[in-house]
Amino acid sequence: MSEQKPPAAAFGTLDATYQAAGGEAGIRRLVDSFYAIMGQNPAYARIYHWHRNVPEARDKLARFLCGWMGGPRRYREKYGPINIPQVHGHLPVTNAERDMWLNCMAEALAEQPYSDELRAYLREQLAVPAQRITDRCAVQAGLKTQSE
Numbered sequence: 653m654s655e656q657k658p659p660a661a662a663f664g665t666l667d668a669t670y671q672a673a674g675g676e677a678g679i680r681r682l683v684d685s686f687y688a689i690m691g692q693n694p695a696y697a698r699i700y701h702w703h704r705n706v707p708e709a710r711d712k713l714a715r716f717l718c719g720w721m722g723g724p725r726r727y728r729e730k731y732g733p734i735n736i737p738q739v740h741g742h743l744p745v746t747n748a749e750r751d752m753w754l755n756c757m758a759e760a761l762a763e764q765p766y767s768d769e770l771r772a773y774l775r776e777q778l779a780v781p782a783q784r785i786t787d788r789c790a791v792q793a794g795l796k797t798q799s800e
C-alpha cells in the first residue's frame with residue numbers, strides 16, 4: 653500500500669490559504685503579476701488609470717491579502733483598519749470594472765505556481781468582496797437602493 657500523507661488543511665482554515673499561496677513573499681509575487689498585467693493589457697487600462705499611486709496600491713493589496721488569507725494582518729500594521737467596500741466608494745465600479753479586476757486577477761493567478769484547487773478557490777472567494785464593492789458603488793452612484 654502506498655504511504656498516505658495527512659490531508660492538507662482545507663483552504664479557509666486558520667492560515668492554510670496563506671501558506672498555500674506562499675506566505676507574504678508568494679502573495680507579493682501574485683500582486684506584482686496582477687499590477688504588471690493590469691498596466692500592460694489595454695483591456696484593463698480603465699481601472700489601471702484609476703490608481704493614484706500604483707506602488708502604494710501594490711503594497712496595500714499585498715498586505716491586505718496576507719490577513720484576508722488568514723496570515724498576519726500586515727495592512728492593519730502599517731495603514732490601520734480598512735473597510736474594503738468603503739475604500740472603493742469614490743470609484744464608479746460597475747459589473748464591467750468588477751470583471752476587469754477579476755479577470756486580471758485570474759491571469760495573475762495563472763502565472764503563479766499554485767494548484768488548480770487554490771486558483772479556483774481564490775477566484776471564487778475574491779468574487780465576494782468584488783461584488784460587495786460593486787454593490788456599494790452602485791448605491792453611491794444612486795443606481796440601487798441599500799435594500800436591493
Ligand code: HEM
Nearest residue numbers: 699702703704705709712713716739749750753781782785
Ligand atoms: C471590484 C473591482 C475592483 C476595482 C475596480 C478596484 C480598484 C481599485 C483602485 C483603482 C484602487 C486605488 C484607489 C485610489 O488610488 O484611489 C484600489 C485600492 C485598493 N483595493 Fe481595489 N479594486 C477592486 C477590487 C478589490 C478587491 C476584491 C480587493 C480585496 C480583496 C481590493 C483591495 C484593495 C485595497 C486593499 C486597496 C487599497 C485601499 C487603500 O488603502 O486606500 N480591491 N482598488
